[in-house]
Amino acid sequence: MYSLSDFGTLPDKPHKNIVRILKGKPFRKPDISVTVQEVLEKAKSEGRNGFVVDVGANVGMASFAAAAMGFRVVAFEPVFENLQKICEGIYFNRVADLVTVFEAAASDKLGNITVHKLVGRLDNSAVSATGAKMAFKSNEEIAFQVRTVPLDEVILESERVLLLKIDVQGWEYHVLKGASKLLSRKGSQAPYLIYEEDERLLQASNSSSKEIRDFLRTVGYHECTQHGTDAHCTKKD
Template sequence: MRPEAGLAGMNDWYDELTVQIIERVCSPTANTVDIGAGGGDILAHLLRAAPRGRHFAVEPLPELADRLDREFPGVTVVRAAASDRTGRDGFVHVLSNPGYSGLRRRPYDRENETLEDIVVDTVRLDEVVPADVRVDLIKIDVEGGEVVALRGAAELLRRCRPVVVFEHGGDRTMREYGTTSADLWALLVTELDYGLHTLPGWLERSPALDAGDFAAALREQWYFVADQRGQAW
């Protein structure tokens, strides 16, 4: 049941549902990618569920990438932001709330956040994960940059058909990236033939959302699952 405890309660609920999805998808030898790994909270669950798998953590903030290196020595830590091109780009470090950091500014829930503009490396996931590694699950939390991150992973998605758990706050959070929810739908559903679900809907094995259902869900939810059409876990 969806909690009624505000933003913090919803985020905790999404984390709990994400862990349930990880446990359903990942065998002990599953390979995973955590894009926007932060402090490693979800990464720890990926390693617990798949202790013999290969894991990649993509994290551009230097202090957080250092922490991941220390605490998860078996993980390939990629010190960059996931994008649709490899190079360098500006990055907004939200010092007062690092979880809101991203390649572009986004609307923030609190006034007067403390921001620092830095420059980071950017990578395409297609160039990070070796072609002989089959990825089973990808988690994406990039504060509005999910379309550019997914564009940079399109070949991996075609090759491996992983389950993708991703945050998506709609057009408002993506404005500075020049992308929209329609772009997300076009990439995942139309081009790559994925189905989109809410997290509880996926766990309940409900049918994939149609375009109208997705638009309605965006009014109150901001985490979704993409999976190959007809996939069953």
């Protein structure tokens, strides 16, 4: 499944993509989509049901990958332009019964926070202005207010979460703190956790990978492996 945003703008040399189509060569799939599918395929094979929580949903690549497999999704995205793309994708793919979207930033407190986004880009908003600019050479950014909500305020104790994916440009520690109850669930009742662990972005938001790992150990996540800039964490039964 794709949102309209997946079509994107034409590349600098569109003829190369046309040649790839004619030769039958596959395009490179977004890493997070492939990862989500692998995790959920494993859950299916083990007979485990539940839903996916996508924090920092962007334009919905992870959300639509899960919905395409029939899983329910709760997505959090604060940037209006991204929300438009997600809603377009929900409409055109007819998955309104599977995908619920919150126009909010997940955090450790209810309230409001200032988020910074780069002009002309939808993929690098951050609570930290420094973090927003870090990945791209741009001085043009816009600050806007968004609601914040802890995941524990939204996810019912009776609801099983198979996968929690977090990509929030350095704000990961606060999202995790706001999901303490969810993450404290026992063994396989706790979600498979994927979060971005980029030390530069974390430091721009006054946290660190060590602080996150120390916190995760307090809620029972002792098995974490690094996959590029993502950390994958699980619990043993």
